[in-house]
Amino acid sequence: MISEPKAVHSGVRRSIEQREESLSPFATKSRDATRPVAEEPSEVRAAFQRDRDRVIHSNAFRRLKHKSQVLVNPQGDHFTTRMTHVLQVAQVGRTIARALNLNEDLVEAAALAHDVGHTPFGHIGERVLDERLPDGFTHARQGVRILTLLEKRGQGLNLTDQVVDAVRRHSKPEGKFIVPEAVADMSLEAQIVRISDAIAYLAHDLADAERDGTLNTSDVPAGIRDALGDAHSSRLNAMVCNVIDTSWDCTGEVTTVGTQPWIRMSDEMRDVTTNLRDFMFERVYHPTSASPEGVRARDAVALLHDYYTLYVDDIPEWMRVVSIEPEYAAADFVSGMTDSFAVMALERISPGSAEGLYQGKVSVPPPH
Numbered sequence: 001m002i003s004e005p006k007a008v009h010s011g012v013r014r015s016i017e018q019r020e021e022s023l024s025p026f027a028t029k030s031r032d033a034t035r036p037v038a039e040e041p042s043e044v045r046a047a048f049q050r051d052r053d054r055v056i057h058s059n060a061f062r063r064l065k066h067k068s069q070v071l072v073n074p075q076g077d078h079f080t081t082r083m084t085h086v087l088q089v090a091q092v093g094r095t096i097a098r099a100l101n102l103n104e105d106l107v108e109a110a111a112l113a114h115d116v117g118h119t120p121f122g123h124i125g126e127r128v129l130d131e132r133l134p135d136g137f138t139h140a141r142q143g144v145r146i147l148t149l150l151e152k153r154g155q156g157l158n159l160t161d162q163v164v165d166a167v168r169r170h171s172k173p174e175g176k177f178i179v180p181e182a183v184a185d186m187s188l189e190a191q192i193v194r195i196s197d198a199i200a201y202l203a204h205d206l207a208d209a210e211r212d213g214t215l216n217t218s219d220v221p222a223g224i225r226d227a228l229g230d231a232h233s234s235r236l237n238a239m240v241c242n243v244i245d246t247s248w249d250c251t252g253e254v255t256t257v258g259t260q261p262w263i264r265m266s267d268e269m270r271d272v273t274t275n276l277r278d279f280m281f282e283r284v285y286h287p288t289s290a291s292p293e294g295v296r297a298r299d300a301v302a303l304l305h306d307y308y309t310l311y312v313d314d315i316p317e318w319m320r321v322v323s324i325e326p327e328y329a330a331a332d333f334v335s336g337m338t339d340s341f342a343v344m345a346l347e348r349i350s351p352g353s354a355e356g357l358y359q360g361k362v363s364v365p366p367p368h
Contacts, residue, residue, distance in 0.1 A: 012044040020046070024101040024252040026261055028187045033160040036148070047160050048105035054157045055109060060116040060146050066338035068122050069205070079211065080204045086115050088204060092240060093196035096263070097189060099244045101251045106189040107196075110166035113159070114193055117143030117167075119335045120342040121297035121357070124289060128301040129331050140171045142335055150332060154322045166190035170197055174281060178270045180262055188250050191263035199239045202276055207232040209284050221279060227272040242269040296357050300346055304334045307349050 017031045033047035042050050055061050067082035080088075090111035097107040117139040119125025129137035144167055148156045169186055170193050177198070183191045209215040217230050228235040242265050248254055250261040265273060288294050308315055308330035315333045323329035337345065339357075346354040 009044050013042055013046055016046045016049075020103065022101075023103060024188075024250060026188055026250055026252055027102045028106050028162055028189050029103070030105065033162055035158050035160055037158050039158065046105060048103065048109050048163065051157075051159045051163045052105060052109035052112060054159065055113040055116075055147075058116070058147075058151050058157060060151060060336065061112065063336065063338050064115065064118075066340050067118055067120060068339050069201070069208075079208050082115055082118055085201060085204065086112050088200040089114065089193065089196050092200050092236065093192050095240055096192050096196060096243055096247075100188070100192075100247060102192065103189050106162055106166070106187070107192050109159075109163045110170075110190060110193045111196060113147060113163060114143065114167050114170045114197060115139065116146050117141065117335065119301060120337045120339045121301065124294055124297050125301040125335070128298055129305065129335060132302075132305055133327060133331055137331060137335070138171065139335075140168055142331075143167045145332070146336070149322060150319070150336070153318045162187060162189070166193045170194045172198060175278070176270075176274055178265055178273070180260075180264075183262055188261070188263055195243060195263055195265075198273070198277070199236065199243075202273065202280065203232055203235045203239075205280060205284065206235070206276070209280075214284060219283065221275065224272055224276050224279065227269065228276070239265070239269065239273060242266055293357065296355075300342065300354060300357060301334065303350065303353060304337070304342060304345060305330050308333050 020029050030046035065083040069080040069085050090108050093107040093111045094104045097104045126139050151157050228238045246266045247263045309326045312326045320329050323332045343354040
């Protein structure tokens with residue numbers, strides 16, 4: 001018989017929160033975290049650690065392993081999926097947060113959660129639903145909806161407001177996105193997730209395009225290659241180190257007068273990163289949107305949304321209650337599908353309609 005353990009862990013959370021007092025004065029502290037519904041704190045985890053664990057154990061997070069990033073069911077084991085993408089964003093984000101003495105736990109929780117609102121078949125599904133819903137559709141807003149409402153069969157995860165805000169604001173428009181006005185009123189940790197997302201996908205999407213033959217390394221403009229190198233690791237390292245060096249005032253070790261520290265790159269690296277992003281839109285993201293596979297994916301998501309809007313009783317009852325209007329219930333259901341589940345649903349609804357979806361690339365513009 002196991003004897004009752006002593007409550008030696010009862011002060012662990014308080015100890016973690018005390019250690020956070022040595023973080024940058026600009027860091028977000030766990031003790032200041034707020035939730036929509038107040039709850040008893042964990043004895044052994046600070047608030048953002050608890051959020052991270054809730055995200056990892058959620059259904060929406062598990063589905064990311066079967067959602068496409070750029071390639072749909074590519075012929076190889078080393079291509080990026082939506083799951084490996086969020087893991088890479090978390091890795092990049094934690095590296096930056098630790099270097100700048102900011103809250104790693106908040107960055108990790110938000111990074112792992114930031115893409116749970118993605119549709120099957122990449123961003124093309126997002127565009128289809130955006131055109132069909134009166135209030136539009138974005139994966140960032142849907143991610144917030146999933147985390148705060150749809151998870152746990154309509155109960156939500158009761159995550160901290162700080163993590164939810166980082167998910168809500170991680171998206172970036174095409175073109176220049178590293179500008180101070182775009183991150184106004186965002187925590188530094190949320191800013192880290194936003195820029196780490198771009199760093200991660202630019203590096204791994206380029207590597208995937210090279211791996212599958214869409215691009216040769218020599219196709220990348222010389223100025224980008226000179227600044228970032230030709231290897232996946234050197235590209236990541238160059239961008240990450242530049243963010244750390246340029247954002248050093250976020251540590252609080254440098255006195256800034258009249259300016260609010262923010263997460264950024266140097267002007268030169270910002271231009272290189274923007275040029276790389278523009279190059280990827282031109283050579284990878286936009287062309288795959290117009291590819292035969294991209295058109296099939298667009299038609300597939302449209303067919304699914306049409307069907308479940310009409311046959312709303314095929315949607316789980318608890319989801320129909322949460323989303324009263326049929327087109328929104330259908331959007332919730334379809335956007336939560338993995339690529340493989342969507343294919344199975346298509347074949348059940350209209351046999352043969354999924355043909356060609358797994359033959360190549362499907363659109364991802366714009367990659368946020």
